[in-house]
Amino acid sequence: xxxxxxxxxxxxxxxxxxxxxxxxxxxxxxxxxxxxxxxxxxxxxxxxxxxxxxxxxxxxxxxxxxxxxxxxxxxxxxxxxxxxxxxxxxxxxxxxxxxxxxxxxxxxxxxxxxxxxxxxxxxxxxxxxxxxxxxxxxxxxxxxxxxxxxxxxxxxxxxxxxxxxxxxxxxxxxxxxxxxxxxxxxxxxxxxxxxxxxxxxxxxxxxxxxxxxxxxxxxxxxxxxxxxxxxxxxxxxxxxxxxxxxxxxxxxxxxxxxxxxxxxxxxxxxxxxxxxxxxxxxxxxxxxxxxxxxxxxxxxxxxxxxxxxxxxxxxxxxxxxxxxxxxxxxxxxxxxxxxxxxxxxxxxxxxxxxxxxxxxxxxxxxxxxxxxxxxxxxxxxxxxxxxxxxxxxxxxxxxxxxxxxxxxxxxxxxxxxxxxxxxxxxxxxxxxxxxxxxxxxxxxxxxxxx
Amino acid sequence: xxxxxxxxxxxxxxxxxxxxxxxxxxxxxxxxxxxxxxxxxxxxxxxxxxxxxxxxxxxxxxxxxxxxxxxxxxxxxxxxxxxxxxxxxxxxxxxxxxxxxxxxxxxxxxxxxxxxxxxxxxxxxxxxxxxxxxxxxxxxxxxxxxxxxxxxxxxxxxxxxxxxxxxxxxxxxxxxxxxxxxxxxxxxxxxxxxxxxxxxxxxxxxxxxxxxxxxxxxxxxxxxxxxxxxxxxxxxxxxxxxxxxxxxxxxxxxxxxxxxxxxxxxxxxxxxxxxxxxxxxxxxxxxxxxxxxxxxxxxxxxxxxxxxxxxxxxxxxxxxxxxxxxxxxxxxxxxxxxxxxxxxxxxxxxxxxxxxxxxxxxxxxxxxxxxxxxxxxxxxxxxxxxxxxxxxxxxxxxxxxxxxxxxxxxxxxxxxxxxxxxxxxxxxxxxxxxxxxxxxxxxxxxxxxx
Numbered sequence: 001x002x003x004x005x006x007x008x009x010x011x012x013x014x015x016x017x018x019x020x021x022x023x024x025x026x027x028x029x030x031x032x033x034x035x036x037x038x039x040x041x042x043x044x045x046x047x048x049x050x051x052x053x054x055x056x057x058x059x060x061x062x063x064x065x066x067x068x069x070x071x072x073x074x075x076x077x078x079x080x081x082x083x084x085x086x087x088x089x090x091x092x093x094x095x096x097x098x099x100x101x102x103x104x105x106x107x108x109x110x111x112x113x114x115x116x117x118x119x120x121x122x123x124x125x126x127x128x129x130x131x132x133x134x135x136x137x138x139x140x141x142x143x144x145x146x147x148x149x150x151x152x153x154x155x156x157x158x159x160x161x162x163x164x165x166x167x168x169x170x171x172x173x174x175x176x177x178x179x180x181x182x183x184x185x186x187x188x189x190x191x192x193x194x195x196x197x198x199x200x201x202x203x204x205x206x207x208x209x210x211x212x213x214x215x216x217x218x219x220x221x222x223x224x225x226x227x228x229x230x231x232x233x234x235x236x237x238x239x240x241x242x243x244x245x246x247x248x249x250x251x252x253x254x255x256x257x258x259x260x261x262x263x264x265x266x267x268x269x270x271x272x273x274x275x276x277x278x279x280x281x282x283x284x285x286x287x288x289x290x291x292x293x294x295x296x297x298x299x300x301x302x303x304x305x306x307x308x309x310x311x312x313x314x315x316x317x318x319x320x321x322x323x324x325x326x327x328x329x330x331x332x333x334x335x336x337x338x339x340x341x342x343x344x345x346x347x348x349x350x351x352x353x354x355x356x357x358x359x360x361x362x363x364x365x366x367x368x369x370x371x372x373x374x375x376x377x378x379x380x381x382x383x384x385x386x387x388x389x390x391x392x393x394x395x396x397x398x399x400x401x402x403x404x405x406x407x408x409x410x411x412x413x414x415x416x417x418x419x420x421x422x423x424x425x426x427x428x429x430x431x432x433x434x435x436x437x438x439x440x441x442x443x444x445x446x447x448x449x450x
Numbered sequence: 451x452x453x454x455x456x457x458x459x460x461x462x463x464x465x466x467x468x469x470x471x472x473x474x475x476x477x478x479x480x481x482x483x484x485x486x487x488x489x490x491x492x493x494x495x496x497x498x499x500x501x502x503x504x505x506x507x508x509x510x511x512x513x514x515x516x517x518x519x520x521x522x523x524x525x526x527x528x529x530x531x532x533x534x535x536x537x538x539x540x541x542x543x544x545x546x547x548x549x550x551x552x553x554x555x556x557x558x559x560x561x562x563x564x565x566x567x568x569x570x571x572x573x574x575x576x577x578x579x580x581x582x583x584x585x586x587x588x589x590x591x592x593x594x595x596x597x598x599x600x601x602x603x604x605x606x607x608x609x610x611x612x613x614x615x616x617x618x619x620x621x622x623x624x625x626x627x628x629x630x631x632x633x634x635x636x637x638x639x640x641x642x643x644x645x646x647x648x649x650x651x652x653x654x655x656x657x658x659x660x661x662x663x664x665x666x667x668x669x670x671x672x673x674x675x676x677x678x679x680x681x682x683x684x685x686x687x688x689x690x691x692x693x694x695x696x697x698x699x700x701x702x703x704x705x706x707x708x709x710x711x712x713x714x715x716x717x718x719x720x721x722x723x724x725x726x727x728x729x730x731x732x733x734x735x736x737x738x739x740x741x742x743x744x745x746x747x748x749x750x751x752x753x754x755x756x757x758x759x760x761x762x763x764x765x766x767x768x769x770x771x772x773x774x775x776x777x778x779x780x781x782x783x784x785x786x787x788x789x790x791x792x793x794x795x796x797x798x799x800x801x802x803x804x805x806x807x808x809x810x811x812x813x814x815x816x817x818x819x820x821x822x823x824x825x826x827x828x829x830x831x832x833x834x835x836x837x838x839x840x841x842x843x844x845x846x847x848x849x850x851x852x853x854x855x856x857x858x859x860x861x862x863x864x865x866x867x868x869x870x871x872x873x874x875x876x877x878x879x880x881x882x883x884x885x886x887x888x889x890x891x892x893x894x895x896x897x898x899x900x
Contacts, residue, residue: 006502006557006776009545012495014558017572020491035809036834038841041470045462045591046496046577047516052456066497067519069543071581075535085525093519095459097496107456108464117858119844122467127496131521141495154844156823163831275824277831326456359485373606374725381613381727384486391488394569394604408567 011132011140021358023143026343027125029171030145034123037164039147042122044104046129050096056103056325064130068095097129101146102322102335109150110326118151137311137345145314148335150323155265157334158299158318159272165303165314165336166278172343173352176307180286181269182300185262186252190238190287193255194222195231202226204290211309215239238287245270248285265299295319301336310346314338362449363413363429364406365392366399376417379427379442388449406432413449461582461590471808473593476622476793477575480595483618484573487610489597492572494554496579500546506553506775514580518545547579551596552772552785559600560776568601587761587795595764598785605715607784608749608768609722612733615753615764615786622793623802626757630736631719632750635712636702640688640737643705644672645681652676654740661759665689688737695720698735715749745769751786760796764788812899813863813879814856815842816849826867829877829892838899856882863899 008014015023031041047068054062067089074092082088098104101124109116124146134140147164149157162179169177184200187207191200202225210218219232227235237255241248256263266285273281291300298318305313316336323331347353363383365376376392383390393402399416406414416428427445430437440448458464465473481491497518504512517539524542532538548554551574559566574596584590597614599607612629619627634650637657641650652675660668669682677685687705691698706713716735723731741750748768755763766786773781797803813833815826826842833840843852849866856864866878877895880887890898 006560007499008495008561009497009499012497014495014562015491015493017490017492020493036837036839038811038814038839040467040808040810041465042467043465043470045458045464047459047462047579047591049457049459063521066521066545068547069517069519069539071516072513073535075533075538080533083525083530085523088525089519095516097518110456111458112464117855121841129497141497149844152844156842156844160842160844167834272827275827277828358490360490361488364488377722377725378727384617387486389486389488391571392606392610394599394602394606394610405567 009140011134011138013139013141017358017360022347022353023340023344025353025357026172026340026347027143027145030168030338031123031125033164033168033171034145034147037121037147037160039121039123039149042105042108042124043126044098044101044108044124046098046127047095048098048104048107050090050094052107053096053099053103057099061099064132065099066097066129066131067093068097069093070095098126099130100128101126101144101337102148102319105146105148105150105335106323107326109331110323110328113328119157120150121148122150123147137341139341143340145338145340146335147337148333150333151331152334153332155268155299156272158269159276161316161334161336162269162273162281162283162301163276163278165301166281168338169303169313172347174305174313174343174346174350176305177282177303177313178306179281179283180289180302180304181266181283182286182289183262183266184297184300185260185265186256186287187290189256189260189262190235193231194227194235196225196227199226207288207290210288211311241287243284245284252285252287262298269299291315291317295322297321299334303338305346310349311342312339313342313346359389361391361409361411362389363415364402364409364411365390366402366414366416367393367396368399368416368418369396372418372422375422379415379417382442383446383449386446386450388446403430403432415445459590461584461588463589463591467808467810472797472803473790473794475803475807476790476797477593477595479621480618480788481573481575483614483621484595484597487571487597487614489571489573489599492555492558492574493576494548494551494558494574496548496577497545498548498554498557500540500544502557503546503549503553507549511549514582515549516547516579516581517543518547519543520545548576549580550578551576551594551787552598552769555596555598555600555785556773557776559781560773560778563778569607570600571598572600573597587791589791593790595788595790596785597787598783600783601781602784603782605718605749606722608719609726611766611784611786612719612723612731612751613726613728615751616728616731618788619753619763622797624755624763624793624796624800626755627732627753627763628756629731629733630739630752630754631716631733632736632739633712633716634747634750635710635715636706636737637740639706639710639712640685643681644677644685646675646677649676657738657740660738661761691737693734695734702735702737712748719749741765741767745772747771749784753788755796760799761792762789763792763796809839811841811859811861812839813865814852814859814861815840816852816864816866817843817846818849818866818868819846822868822872825872829865829867832892833896833899836896836900838896853880853882865895 053065070092078091127141127143129141132138132140165179187200187203191197191203206218206221222232241251253263289300289302291302296317297320300317302315303313314337318334320332365380367373380390380392403414412432414430414432421428426439426441428437428439429445503515520542528541577591577593579591582588582590615629637650637653641647641653656668656671672682691701703713739750739752741752746767747770750767752765753763764787768784770782815830817823830840830842853864862882864880864882871878876889876891878887878889879895
């Protein structure tokens with residue numbers, strides 16, 4: 001009986017045509033803009049060596065990797081006394097599913113360093129997998145839309161990415177967003193200010209929970225991590241900054257110092273953003289922004305919707321030395337990734353998808369009887385030759401049933417070429433939306449449908 | 451040291467921009483035509499329950515499924531005395547990677563039978579995975595481009611698919627192809643003729659090797675499977691049929707009988723193909739065509755190149771009852787699948803890819819000095835606003851280096867806006883192909899690049 005009443009795996013989804021069209025609308029918009037900014041596509045395999053993936057995403061990330069069981073007799077040669085799954089694991093699994101698009105990029109760059117042209121501008125729109133607990137809006141198989149510039153340390157790169165994020169979101173009709181920006185150095189200074197020099201790692205992990213648990217829980221956790229209550233007082237200002245960029249700046253520079261490298265970098269980036277023509281960017285300096293991944297060494301970005309707690313639409317930042325582990329040192333890069341699902345949810349919630357989308361059949365040809373079928377098939381071919389999306393109902397059944405099929409499929413027109421029509425050299429075209437019908441010559445019908 | 455000198459897994463590939471553009475060219479061509487024939491997209495997850503996948507592809511197929519190790523402590527609750535990998539397997543792995551696009555379609559149809567509109571016309575272009583031994587032209591991760599009509603038993607469906615295959619291949623510029631067509635009933639009759647009634651399964655498996663091992667080895671193997679030498683004599687004609695359809699017909703009808711259902715079906719399909727306007731279809735009746743998958747219950751197709759042994763460009767056929775195992779009975783369907791990699795190889799070998807393809811950057815803006823950067827950035831934004839793919843070199847380095855970058859990236863134009871140009875209100879545009887340069891106003895440059 002296995003296999004009866006089949007189900008989807010938790011955290012995975014089927015996408016029917018309307019969803020595919022909507023998803024492709026987002027992909028196409030992003031791809032077009034990425035290419036306009038000089039980025040070119042890269043695709044990497046879903047399967048990678050586990051050695052390529054493990055140790056890159058922290059201990060929790062390693063747990064969340066999907067691992068592929070070795071083929072054939074995977075127990076062959078395995079020490080039969082192994083009772084512990086952690087010891088057994090590397091003996092029976094050597095492959096894993098892509099967890100993000102950044103590590104595969106670094107693997108690709110390291111492998112192809114001699115033939116790549118730096119700065120290397122690539123985008124990559126592919127699915128990734130995480131064995132996470134599925135939740136509302138969180139899946140185990142989901143698409144990321146990454147863009148990275150590798151081998152360029154200029155802050156102009158950051159500025160271009162920030163401007164590009166604006167263009168993508170505005171193009172999709174999303175206006176009410178804010179790009180939160182922070183810098184590793186700011187987090188460092190905050191750790192020092194909090195009396196815990198070089199503890200910005202711990203600070204990041206804790207700050208990352210701010211949206212979920214709130215300020216009080218964050219302060220409590222920091223205390224537990226060795227930040228002294230007195231020193232934490234000096235950090236309180238970061239939770240109560242004014243909303244606007246302009247008002248935040250003097251407070252931050254006062255607390256962190258004007259010569260602070262992170263602050264200077266961000267000022268320079270904002271200058272570039274202005275020079276690129278964005279007079280009033282939706283960017284806010286946010287010293288509480290940390291993001292889970294600890295590999296950012298410079299700027300850190302995250303896009304959120306204003307006024308709503310919809311989570312992150314995407315994030316990124318600058319990383320140095322990510323290819324080190326693959327034997328290529330001294331490479332700096334900066335990247336950003338849109339999450340497809342969040343964008344989709346926002347467009348759906350705000351009713352921002354274009355009303356007509358996709359490529360549904362434009363006309364159904366009714367299949368009346370074996371005699372009519374012959375000329376109907378000829379008309380079908382003419383329609384397709386003229387690039388009209390057309391289909392014939394594949395069997396001779398009652399016209400009513402064929403009309404119902406067209407209605408359910410949302411096919412706007414049904415063409416009928418019975419014996420009478422054939423004799424008169426016309427086609428009866430039913431408009432399924434207005435429930436009217438009219439007779440046309442084939443030529444006229446082509447014009448009507450084009 | 452693990453992770454140093456990273457490599458790709460055998461049978462997987464990275465695709466750089468030129469390959470991605472070429473692959474997308476094939477995908478877009480196929481997608482456009484599939485949609486013109488009234489088919490709509492479906493996407494299913496890469497991960498499926500192993501219970502959904504196993505037992506559908508024969509014993510060999512089950513071996514070739516990639517299986518995902520359960521997350522966390524996968525040994526928890528496992529009988530510690532299990533020493534046999536086949537017994538252990540279902541206890542530690544419950545998920546697998548998609549092996550083809552047909553079984554997921556059947557799973558989807560069975561799950562959504564109440565809301566789907568039949569006949570259900572869907573296409574699906576997604577990768578699949580097989581733990582096969584990698585060989586030249588055979589990968590472990592590869593794309594299939596499937597099209598299926600589910601819930602329709604009319605032979606018109608087969609005819610539409612055959613015409614569509616012609617349109618796809620001709621659109622891609624491939625002329626020298628033949629669609630081999632056979633029918634399960636023909637194979638049945640051949641088994642009877644060979645004195646092994648109901649042994650067409652064994653016949654299929656053996657005939658499937660004909661291209662690889664040749665006629666003599668096939669006959670030898672059939673003898674081993676119980677086909678008597680005397681009866682095999684009666685089968686010899688299938689190996690020496692004339693090349694053309696017209697010449698084959700009388701021989702086949704004589705041997706198999708005019709009333710043979712398979713022969714009648716194929717005649718009817720060919721009539722439909724003609725009625726659809728294809729006067730001289732590249733279709734040949736091929737009684738030796740069997741295909742590995744045994745689920746075809748009616749027609750069977752395979753596309754091959756004439757004169758060259760490049761293997762199959764795609765295949766398909768009619769299947770009845772494929773959803774039975776998922777609890778939905780009485781459903782007939784017919785489908786076809788193009789293999790992306792074979793199409794790619796043929797287009798490459800025959801030099802059929804369009805010469806200009808993809809979306810490479812149209813113009814690089816040189817980055818001369820901090821002063822010029824400002825107006826150069828403004829020009830950059832103007833270009834992008836006018837939908838020109840443009841980028842600025844992200845750092846101030848020697849112009850020669852920037853020109854080299856443009857040359858290597860095959861960017862056709864480099865725009866220079868130094869202090870002189872700025873003062874004169876012009877832009878120097880270098881044509882990298884002709885190595886000439888000319889001065890334009892921004893307006894003129896936009897026209898030049900559009």
